[in-house]
Amino acid sequence: MLIETPLYLTPQCVALGSKYFPIFWLATDPPILVEGGVSAVIPPALKQMKELNLIYPNTLVLLHEHNDHVLGVPPLMEKLPTLEAVGTHETAQLLSKEKVIEGYRQADRFFTRVLKEHGEGEETNWKDFPSVSTLEECPLPTGIHTLSTPGHSPGSCALFWEKEGILFVSDSMGYYSSQGKHFPLFFQNLELYLESIEKMAELSPSILVLGHLQCFKGEEVAMAFHRSREEALKLADRVKKAGEKAEEMVFHAIHQDELITFYLRDVIRECARLLVKRALDL
Structure with missing residues (x-):
């Protein structure tokens, strides 16, 4: 099934942002986000959360370290100051390297341009990439x-x-x-x-x-x-x-x-x- 956003996968789980680089809101206790997407999908994702009256989460779980799954972290954490991004030790370690982030920033400019051309994203102009915690440091909700x-x-x-x-x-x-x-x-x-x-x-x-x-x-x-x-x-x-x-x-x-x-x-x-x-x- 193609993921169009916003889309309720179940009454407790919503796909947000863009079908090309979706992020997912889960009605856990407390709610969490899964996947970081790219920066351009975050403005539409936040608008969708507001329109659907979704509770803002405090945790974003990154499922791996590649740029097209983590570049939404900076604009998300700018708009949601209490949000903490977490991932595996390998993900957290790689995303702490300035040289890696500089390369990711260049990639994000490309993603943003193409998503805007497809009407699936907006410019964010993020500045710094926040630190990412490890899954061991941040317990996830029960279940x-x-x-x-x-x-x-x-x-x-x-x-x-x-x-x-x-x-x-x-x-x-x-x-x-x-x-x-x-x-x-x-x-x-x-x-x-x-x-x-x-x-x-x-x-x-x-x-x-x-x-x-x-x-x-x-x-x-x-x-x-x-x-x-x-x-x-x-x-x-x-x-x-x-x-x-x-x-x-x-x-x-x-x-x-x-x-x-x-x-x-x-x-x-x-x-x-x-x-x-x-x-x-x-």
């Missing part, structure tokens, strides 16, 4: 569990809201485009990526929420886990058979749909290089 899901990135984790049966996986099982195509994203390690998919599947969620565009419900959930695993193995097999043409093959395989629109060509080329390297590592 919320996090699960380490490396493979996509070292700092990846999933968040499971047991009562609602909702599992937020971010990019830990790849990218599903609006056209239903699936792109594996095992940038860190293929074996860990596959193990993480199995661990997440064992939770048997009733709703599966990805980091971009899509969520799955009911019978679609098991199918999505299976497809994510099979597509990763299939891509790895194609890489091994492609020889010197592997990087070009992978680039054309993933440089499609929203990965053309919302990401620079050079970024996707680097993604292709990493996927080839990790496939050959296995």
